[in-house]
Amino acid sequence: MLQHAKRALLGDLAAFSSDPLGFVEERLIGETRPLPVRFANRTVVLVARPDAVQHVLVDAAERYGKSRYQARLRPLLGDGMITASGERWAHARRAARPGLAGDALDKGVDLALPLVAQELARQAAALGRPVEVPELAGRLTMRMAAAAMFHHVMDDETADEVYLASRFLHERITQSMLRFIDFDSVLPTPRRARFHSTIARMNRLAADIARQNGGLLPLLAPLHAQHGPAVTRDEIITLLFAGFETTAQVASWVLYVLACRPDLVAWIRQETAPLLARGGDLEAQALRALKRTRAVVDEVMRLYPSTWWIAREALQDDQLCGLAVARGTPVLIVPWALHRQPDLWDSADAFDPMRFLEGAPVKFAYMPFGVGPRACVGMQLARANVTAIAALLTAAFDLQALSGRYDRLRPVGGVTLAPPVGGLQLSFRLRRQ
Ligand code: HEM
Secondary structure: OHHHHHHHHHEOHHHHHHOHHHHHHHHHOOOOOOEEEEEOOEEEEEEOOHHHHHHHHHHOHHHEEEOHHHHHHHHHHOOOOOOOOHHHHHHHHHHHHHHHOHHHHHHHHHHHHHHHHHHHHHHHOOOOOOEEHHHHHHHHHHHHHHHHHHOOOOOHHHHHHHHHHHHHHHHHHHHHHHOOOOHHHHOOOHHHHHHHHHHHHHHHHHHHHHHHOOOOHHHHHHHHHHHOOHHHHHHHHHHHHHHHHHHHHHHHHHHHHHHHOHHHHHHHHHHHHHHHHHHOOOOHHHHOOOHHHHHHHHHHHHHOOOOOOEEEEEOOOEEEOOEEEOOOOEEEEOHHHHOOOOOOOOOOOOOOOHHHHHOOOOOOOOOOOOOOOOOOOOHHHHHHHHHHHHHHHHHHEEEEEOOOOHHHOOOEEOOOEEOOOOOOEEEEEEOOO
């Protein structure tokens, strides 16, 4: 009876909220058209086909804006590059891009690489103990992102504190997005108070980073005159958040899959061994040559895309691949399902990095970093950091999976992908030659 009433009120939102990944798999895999569903009193269109992705994010991108779901991110991200639109967004993106490409990127990655070496030393001192991979990856990628983008070195205590703060923020924002009515957003609950005090902690971190004004931050100075001083705070928090959670998620699955697949570890060691034998230290430029390691990272991002859904909203009435979409309709693009479409991928469920060495995917069938004008600005940085983590940790250690086979585990579909409920543990062992 209650179930029936819930379903009548919430429509498909009830099933979506209880198991978002299961819901999109069931409804979208094998579906060739955009699919309207009902979330409470709204029609929402789900998309997991290349032609529809191309339409919404590229060809007709000006007809689809960032959706109202983004409003839930604003208390944290303010008016940064992810939440902003129009001239404010375009200006920030133009300003920041050179700091995330070319020589500036290489310089940043070179500053981040010693942090992986520190992690190796830490793990070498405690071989054999169970390690929660998302925690290791979270702290490490956060420090790497801060070093690479802002030339800011976080001490251990700050990294721990900020990592725990971000985990709470991630959970809280996910909750607020999936609830029909989110009381913690409007009533003076303890959770709301904690949310605001955690944001205050992040603001102090942003202020410390801003004071140093390193890395790409001087590039943002021209924005102040036009858009006010909050620009720096908002972009620091946006870049750090957009940058580290997503990267940590990918790094976690890369390490965990490798812990289950010694065949792949042996395969990538063949390309890392000559590089490391030469000088011992890996440099940013050399990472580009690690084609096998990068293919493992690409395959992880196919099956575990951190941004497993991307939200837009129709700014005007439109025809989306034959479906009439009314102005104001939310459109959810779902890489989780797109990356598993059986007609677009051979053995879609199998983990097979070779597919990325043998040929390019169908256009718009693979989009872990989004596509079009709002595609990820940190793509190269993310790839470099994860490649470095995978190459260096597997070169130093054997990895033993402690949470079971990767293909029996399931991440949680939150605002971005989150680790499986039971965690993702492995241990590092002395490498057998
Ligand atoms: C593996 C790691 C990463 C993944 C999977 C990822 C994924 C994405 C995706 C799918 C989008 C497009 C969202 C949309 O269209 O609504 C995006 C946007 C963005 N990403 Fe990333 N990202 C990653 C790492 C990074 C890093 C390291 C940075 C740091 C610079 C970053 C900064 C951003 C920003 C600022 C945007 C908004 C761009 C805009 O709207 O113009 N991301 N990311």
